[in-house]
Amino acid sequence: MREIILIKLGELVLKGLNRKNFEASLVRNIRHRIGRLGNFDIRVAQSTITISPKGEEDLDEVAEKVGKIFGIAAFSRACVAEKNMESILSACGEYLSSDLNRVKTFKVESKRSDKSFPLKSPEISAEVGAYIMENFPHLTVDVHNPDLVVMVEVRDFGAYIHGSSIPGAGGIPVGTGGRAALLISGGIDSPVAAWCMAKRGVELVPVHFASPPYTSERAEQKVVDLLTKVSDYSGRMILRVVPFAHIQEEIMAKCPEELFTIIMRRFMMRISERIAVDNGCEALITGESLGQVASQTMRAIACTEAAVDMPVFRPLIGMDKTEIIAISRKIDTFEISIQPFEDCCTVFTPKHPRTKPNLYFVEQAEQQLDADALIDECVSQVKLIKIGYDHSLA
Amino acid sequence: MEKIYLDNAATTRVCEQAAERTLYVMTQAYGNPSSLHTMGFEAEREMTAARQAVADRLSVNPSEIYFTSGGTEANNIALFGAVKRNGRRGKRIVTTAVEHPSVLRVMEQLEQDGFTVEYLMPDATGHISPEQVEQAITGDTILVSMMLVNNETGVRMPVEAAAEAIRRSKSPAILHVDAVQAFCKVPIKPARVGIDLMTVSSHKIHGPKGAGALYVAGQKGFPSRSFGGGQEREVRPGTEPLPAIAGFGAAVRAMPQPQELKAHFETLRAALREQLSGLSGVVIHSPEDAMPYVFSFSVPGIRAETMLHFLSSKNIFVSSGSACSKAKPSHVLTAMGLAPELVESSLRVSFSRFTTTEEIGALTAALKQGMEQLVKKS
Numbered sequence: 001m002r003e004i005i006l007i008k009l010g011e012l013v014l015k016g017l018n019r020k021n022f023e024a025s026l027v028r029n030i031r032h033r034i035g036r037l038g039n040f041d042i043r044v045a046q047s048t049i050t051i052s053p054k055g056e057e058d059l060d061e062v063a064e065k066v067g068k069i070f071g072i073a074a075f076s077r078a079c080v081a082e083k084n085m086e087s088i089l090s091a092c093g094e095y096l097s098s099d100l101n102r103v104k105t106f107k108v109e110s111k112r113s114d115k116s117f118p119l120k121s122p123e124i125s126a127e128v129g130a131y132i133m134e135n136f137p138h139l140t141v142d143v144h145n146p147d148l149v150v151m152v153e154v155r156d157f158g159a160y161i162h163g164s165s166i167p168g169a170g171g172i173p174v175g176t177g178g179r180a181a182l183l184i185s186g187g188i189d190s191p192v193a194a195w196c197m198a199k200r201g202v203e204l205v206p207v208h209f210a211s212p213p214y215t216s217e218r219a220e221q222k223v224v225d226l227l228t229k230v231s232d233y234s235g236r237m238i239l240r241v242v243p244f245a246h247i248q249e250e251i252m253a254k255c256p257e258e259l260f261t262i263i264m265r266r267f268m269m270r271i272s273e274r275i276a277v278d279n280g281c282e283a284l285i286t287g288e289s290l291g292q293v294a295s296q297t298m299r300a301i302a303c304t305e306a307a308v309d310m311p312v313f314r315p316l317i318g319m320d321k322t323e324i325i326a327i328s329r330k331i332d333t334f335e336i337s338i339q340p341f342e343d344c345c346t347v348f349t350p351k352h353p354r355t356k357p358n359l360y361f362v363e364q365a366e367q368q369l370d371a372d373a374l375i376d377e378c379v380s381q382v383k384l385i386k387i388g389y390d391h392s393l394a
Numbered sequence: 395m396e397k398i399y400l401d402n403a404a405t406t407r408v409c410e411q412a413a414e415r416t417l418y419v420m421t422q423a424y425g426n427p428s429s430l431h432t433m434g435f436e437a438e439r440e441m442t443a444a445r446q447a448v449a450d451r452l453s454v455n456p457s458e459i460y461f462t463s464g465g466t467e468a469n470n471i472a473l474f475g476a477v478k479r480n481g482r483r484g485k486r487i488v489t490t491a492v493e494h495p496s497v498l499r500v501m502e503q504l505e506q507d508g509f510t511v512e513y514l515m516p517d518a519t520g521h522i523s524p525e526q527v528e529q530a531i532t533g534d535t536i537l538v539s540m541m542l543v544n545n546e547t548g549v550r551m552p553v554e555a556a557a558e559a560i561r562r563s564k565s566p567a568i569l570h571v572d573a574v575q576a577f578c579k580v581p582i583k584p585a586r587v588g589i590d591l592m593t594v595s596s597h598k599i600h601g602p603k604g605a606g607a608l609y610v611a612g613q614k615g616f617p618s619r620s621f622g623g624g625q626e627r628e629v630r631p632g633t634e635p636l637p638a639i640a641g642f643g644a645a646v647r648a649m650p651q652p653q654e655l656k657a658h659f660e661t662l663r664a665a666l667r668e669q670l671s672g673l674s675g676v677v678i679h680s681p682e683d684a685m686p687y688v689f690s691f692s693v694p695g696i697r698a699e700t701m702l703h704f705l706s707s708k709n710i711f712v713s714s715g716s717a718c719s720k721a722k723p724s725h726v727l728t729a730m731g732l733a734p735e736l737v738e739s740s741l742r743v744s745f746s747r748f749t750t751t752e753e754i755g756a757l758t759a760a761l762k763q764g765m766e767q768l769v770k771k772s
Contacts, residue, residue: 058581060453060583060586216435217435
């Protein structure tokens with residue numbers, strides 16, 4: 001029995017004249033994401049994308065990957081039958097038998113987009129329903145609240161039979177929402193912020209600040225691991241690792257301690273903006289949540305934002321920690337995030353950071369530093385790491 | 395003369411990729427994965443890569459894989475741990491009479507500790523039926539241990555039926571599957587089937603000896619029997635045997651997909667079957683639906699050991715029964731109800747991905763010669 005995956009497009013179908021572009025992006029993303037798993041025929045027809053294995057490819061992993069691709073509202077695994085009632089009926093009995101054995105009530109819904117098929121939709125449903133009742137006598141029909149909906153779709157290329165559909169990741173296809181630089185630390189928040197923006201179609205250019213020898217290779221590995229999880233959703237990306245220790249030492253030496261964090265964050269924003277511009281990004285993304293720590297008060301955020309011209313997206317700004325953690329568990333980054341390695345933000349934390357910094361004094365303090373030279377030095381030493389290109393050993 | 399090695403169910407030749415990785419770890423990346431410095435980090439990355447390779451093959455999360463020193467240790471950790479976790483819920487354990495000694499001997503221990511163990515008996519073809527499994531697993535069963543592929547006959551056991559029976563009987567039973575003879579050769583997704591614990595081993599798939607792994611479903615850890623520095627999240631403490639583990643990972647990555655292997659093994663087995671059918675008196679024990687890489691048969695009248703040594707003198711290496719229980723009559727064939735003279739004369743041939751049809755030809759030619767030359771017991 002041949003099995004395929006049927007994908008129902010999400011918000012995409014609302015996109016009017018741009019729809020073709022959106023569909024093309026989605027198909028490209030699907031191709032990238034499942035390419036490693038085998039040879040597949042992927043095509044779009046009648047606002048549905050079908051993925052058909054060309055050989056004996058296993059659909060379990062494909063389904064798992066597809067469930068994480070943005071732009072998909074729902075999908076189902078279906079079996080393909082020939083377009084005659086006999087094969088449709090036997091396919092229903094065979095393909096759905098374990099589902100049908102597990103439930104008590106069902107109904108049949110049919111769609112006939114190939115109007116040359118001799119039976120009309122209600123007639124198909126009636127026949128399939130009767131067949132199922134006969135072969136699975138423990139079942140009763142419930143048209144309002146069935147445990148299982150048996151779908152029969154008679155389309156151009158064949159008849160598709162499937163049970164309940166699986167919810168997709170929603171959102172819009174990555175790449176259709178522009179490109180943005182993501183500031184990622186290794187904590188719980190930034191991967192979640194990345195996921196949020198990828199959901200809205202944004203392609204990510206992650207930037208991580210590393211401070212060896214104050215931070216270890218394991219802290220950097222943690223970021224790679226986090227992004228690898230995120231890449232299941234966002235697609236592959238290239239991480240920029242910025243050596244940051246020298247700037248931190250300079251700030252430590254020349255600026256007031258209580259302003260350390262805020263000045264450091266302003267440098268991070270400036271460097272990220274530079275990398276963003278170089279890579280065709282139009283915004284920055286941070287995992288800030290209002291009031292979570294001293295550097296994330298409204299006043300502090302205003303001070304860091306003033307360092308750059310680009311729009312800064314903060315998708316977590318109104319979320320509680322518990323809500324953020326719930327998402328991080330869902331996308332499987334939580335366990336990685338809580339590994340205890342020093343990151344660049346925790347190394348030099350002042351005892352009493354200013355919670356309401358004044359931009360004027362911050363700028364005054366920064367006068368002590370040769371900002372442009374420091375930034376140039378950093379950017380020239382950026383290291384690139386490919387994420388999600390391949391799972392094999394680097 | 396070239397060696398013709400047909401005892402791959404006992405152990406295998408280490409493949410080049412694994413040997414290279416092992417050498418690299420022994421001579422270059424020899425840090426302790428627990429060390430904080432760069433060399434420790436490098437070693438840890440080797441562990442991570444190996445863990446990922448094993449996890450990928452089973453379609454599970456890497457955090458569900460615990461490395462051990464091999465199949466025996468993994469089976470011991472699995473069974474004693476399962477009993478520790480589930481022991482207060484009941485006393486009933488179900489297994490089969492044809493398990494590996496590293497399961498059967500643990501069962502003897504557990505019987506001494508007051509557990510009741512039911513041993514399912516195979517039929518004359520080596521099969522255990524889904525119905526037998528269904529009947530044996532009751533609401534008060536706390537542990538079921540069943541191998542996926544038998545090491546002497548190649549018969550695949552109904553582990554899916556066991557998982558289904560556990561669900562249906564609403565028993566709290568933990569399902570352990572010893573997949574040492576199946577890993578990388580038979581497609582299996584423990585999470586999908588509902589297997590809680592699964593044992594795999596390195597040296598059966600062209601990895602070095604000294605490494606194995608236990609899959610533990612979920613990410614909650616597992617009760618341990620030994621205590622130490624907390625490695626493998628307390629399940630198997632002790633400095634990791636990294637050369638073996640890294641070689642294990644490389645071996646897993648080098649293994650072709652099961653479908654590909656299946657075609658190769660089936661060609662070999664078809665050749666062997668056909669050529670054996672030309673030798674009068676040979677009795678085949680492995681049923682048609684057995685996995686095609688383990689093959690058991692008898693040359694009645696000639697003691698297995700005699701034939702084995704004869705073949706060995708021709709540089710052809712096969713096994714009598716399983717290598718783990720040398721010289722003892724096979725408990726598997728005996729449980730199948732085979733006549734003692736058949737058990738005594740039984741040989742096992744097992745293939746690897748490097749085995750060729752020419753080698754099968756050489757084996758049967760030598761067998762023929764042996765049958766003509768060796769003195770038969772009347």
